[in-house]
Amino acid sequence: MRIERLSVRDFRNFEAGELQLGRRFTVLHGENGAGKTNLLEALYLVSTLRSFRVAELGPLVRQGAAEARVELQGHDPRVDLSSNLAVHLLRGERSVRRLAIADGKVIRAALDFYGRARAILFTPEDLGVLRGSPGGRRNFLDRVLFARERAHIADIQSYEKLLRSRNQVLRDQGTNSPSEPLLETYEAGLAATGARIWTRRERLLDQLRATFMAVFSQIHGAERRASLAYLTRLNVPDEAEREGALSDELARRRRDDLIRGITTVGPHRDDLEIRLDGHDVGEFASQGQTRALILAFKIAELRAARDLSGEPPLLLLDDVSSELDPQRNAQLFQALTEDAGQCVLTTTAPGYVHLGDAADTAYVEVSGGTLRALRSPL
Amino acid sequence: MSRPVDAKNPLQRLATLLTRLPGIGEKSALRLALFLVRADGEYVQALGAAISAIHGQLRLCSVCCDICSDEVCERCRDPRRDRRLLCVLAQPQDRMAIERAGVYHGLYHVLHGVLDPLAGIGPGELRIEELLRRLRADEVEEIIVATSPNVEGDATALYLAKLLRPLGVRVTRIASGVAVGGELEYADMSTLSRALSDRRAL
Ligand SMILES: Nc1ncnc2c1ncn2[C@@H]1O[C@H](COP(=O)(O)OP(=O)(O)OP(=O)(O)O)[C@@H](O)[C@H]1O
Ligand SMILES: [Mg+2]
Ligand SMILES: [Zn+2]
Numbered sequence: 001m002r003i004e005r006l007s008v009r010d011f012r013n014f015e016a017g018e019l020q021l022g023r024r025f026t027v028l029h030g031e032n033g034a035g036k037t038n039l040l041e042a043l044y045l046v047s048t049l050r051s052f053r054v055a056e057l058g059p060l061v062r063q064g065a066a067e068a069r070v071e072l073q074g075h076d077p078r079v080d081l082s083s084n085l086a087v088h089l090l091r092g093e094r095s096v097r098r099l100a101i102a103d104g105k106v107i108r109a110a111l112d113f114y115g116r117a118r119a120i121l122f123t124p125e126d127l128g129v130l131r132g133s134p135g136g137r138r139n140f141l142d143r144v145l146f147a148r149e150r151a152h153i154a155d156i157q158s159y160e161k162l163l164r165s166r167n168q169v170l171r172d173q174g175t176n177s178p179s180e181p182l183l184e185t186y187e188a189g190l191a192a193t194g195a196r197i198w199t200r201r202e203r204l205l206d207q208l209r210a211t212f213m214a215v216f217s218q219i220h221g222a223e224r225r226a227s228l229a230y231l232t233r234l235n236v237p238d239e240a241e242r243e244g245a246l247s248d249e250l251a252r253r254r255r256d257d258l259i260r261g262i263t264t265v266g267p268h269r270d271d272l273e274i275r276l277d278g279h280d281v282g283e284f285a286s287q288g289q290t291r292a293l294i295l296a297f298k299i300a301e302l303r304a305a306r307d308l309s310g311e312p313p314l315l316l317l318d319d320v321s322s323e324l325d326p327q328r329n330a331q332l333f334q335a336l337t338e339d340a341g342q343c344v345l346t347t348t349a350p351g352y353v354h355l356g357d358a359a360d361t362a363y364v365e366v367s368g369g370t371l372r373a374l375r376s377p378l
Numbered sequence: 379m380s381r382p383v384d385a386k387n388p389l390q391r392l393a394t395l396l397t398r399l400p401g402i403g404e405k406s407a408l409r410l411a412l413f414l415v416r417a418d419g420e421y422v423q424a425l426g427a428a429i430s431a432i433h434g435q436l437r438l439c440s441v442c443c444d445i446c447s448d449e450v451c452e453r454c455r456d457p458r459r460d461r462r463l464l465c466v467l468a469q470p471q472d473r474m475a476i477e478r479a480g481v482y483h484g485l486y487h488v489l490h491g492v493l494d495p496l497a498g499i500g501p502g503e504l505r506i507e508e509l510l511r512r513l514r515a516d517e518v519e520e521i522i523v524a525t526s527p528n529v530e531g532d533a534t535a536l537y538l539a540k541l542l543r544p545l546g547v548r549v550t551r552i553a554s555g556v557a558v559g560g561e562l563e564y565a566d567m568s569t570l571s572r573a574l575s576d577r578r579a580l
Contacts, residue, residue, distance in 0.1 A: 111566075151567055151568070154568045158529050161529045164496055165493075165494070165495045165496055165529070165533065168495035169500075172495060181540040184540060185493070185536045185537040186533060188536055189529070189532060189536070
């Protein structure tokens with residue numbers, strides 16, 4: 001869907017506001033605390049029914065208001081019709097009720113609402129992923145997969161339950177004697193579900209790798225090589241053999257696992273590895289390089305999603321340019337202009353933005369919860 | 379959470395007791411209690427007697443572990459039932475559901491739960507010993523495991539299969555998939571993927 005207008009009412013620090021989006025780029029600029037990220041959050045909410053900042057949606061309703069409304073007016077090119085998506089957040093006694101509305105009709109099942117306005121988000125918090133824990137990186141991968149394949153959500157949930165069950169059986173071993181068949185039971189489930197999770201993650205990285213590497217060298221320069229790999233203890237290139245391999249390895253490790261009371265093999269121990277010239281990013285990469293790596297990953301995700309559905313998702317870039325030097329910034333914008341989709345980005349310093357004065361770009365100044373469209377960049 | 383109960387007020391006492399029932403909140407409990415105040419005396423007497431009888435008279439069938447009022451339940455005693463088929467269920471209400479469908483004429487076995495180590499339920503907490511005992515004595519040829527298609531139900535079915543296959547019985551699982559009479563497009567994705575992977579030849 002091409003988005004023409006975002007309207008917010010009693011959302012975060014906005015009492016009422018309307019944002020006309022550019023056909024390609026929308027640049028939101030303003031000082032700290034103006035409400036730029038809030039607008040990205042509004043767009044993200046209509047895309048995913050969630051916030052990327054808070055788990056519960058209460059803080060999204062403006063202080064003192066009872067109900068927040070966010071509405072997207074757009075154009076669906078596949079049917080050549082205008083389309084309208086809205087999310088209302090109603091403050092209740094204890095929680096906030098969420099209402100999703102598509103073209104005037106309330107959509108009860110969240111899964112039926114997702115995907116109508118697909119969005120891919122970059123926030124500065126993503127930078128922590130590369131230096132953080134393997135768990136954070138697995139989540140990072142799984143979130144990409146959730147947007148593409150709904151079955152992945154169910155598999156991750158089952159896998160977590162099976163894992164906790166097997167670990168509990170390992171710890172109960174002292175009291176419950178005949179637990180071999182019981183362990184085998186959970187191992188069979190873990191192997192089947194785990195192999196599917198493993199294969200989806202590997203396939204995703206295989207799909208993104210070439211674009212990721214190319215976009216990184218476009219932004220940062222060709223003198224450093226970025227690489228992308230899925231790290232797993234078992235080396236099983238044949239997808240059909242992974243379930244069996246996992247099952248065998250779980251059985252083989254049973255004695256060690258009994259001593260430790262945890263399951264030591266499976267996709268819950270795997271990792272996403274991004275390297276720079278073969279070095280560990282956490283130890284080696286500068287802040288600007290880390291940013292370029294994550295942005296290259298997001299752009300690769302965007303292009304893969306476009307190839308899959310024929311329509312590029314909306315790209316949301318929060319505070320995208322800080323830490324990049326002027327030349328790399330220019331190269332980032334060069335890479336961004338090569339994609340045909342819409343992109344909304346925020347910045348405190350419009351000088352960072354290299355988009356020129358084209359008619360397909362909207363410049364909007366945000367200040368203290370109000371919006372002002374500008375004719376051209378400052 | 380709740381206000382202190384005036385023990386001398388019979389209406390409040392009844393309402394408080396009713397809130398312990400599953401699915402009954404404070405408001406519904408009060409509504410039920412008020413209904414009983416106005417209901418006719420004969421009905422209320424009968425209801426009270428039925429409730430007190432539950433504990434004295436109901437027990438578990440010594441063969442299938444279903445709830446019944448005798449040593450052995452009527453299904454286990456029924457000579458017309460097919461003794462080669464045994465359907466294993468998690469709860470008595472599952473047995474009632476299958477019985478209502480009226481299409482199954484074999485025997486039953488009620489486990490009283492499903493495997494869930496996280497809730498402290500291992501094989502020892504289920505009526506599995508009783509099931510094994512039946513297999514030694516009875517003429518069972520096929521065990522149909524009818525647990526729900528979720529992590530706990532799947533694990534219970536798989537565990538029983540591992541335990542029972544070496545004893546030479548056929549172990550099967552009821553199929554799961556798209557609801558009959560429902561429309562394919564309304565099935566959720568896990569149901570659909572299950573239905574696809576459990577497909578069978580026509
Ligand atoms: N529920 C709410 N009601 C009213 N105001 C809110 C609410 N939630 C957040 N705010 C205000 O929104 C502002 C933050 O907006 P936002 O995060 O969008 O800033 P920003 O423009 O992205 O700034 P920065 O450049 O620092 O990232 C703060 O002033 C905050 O007090
Ligand atoms: Mg911000
Ligand atoms: Zn019986």
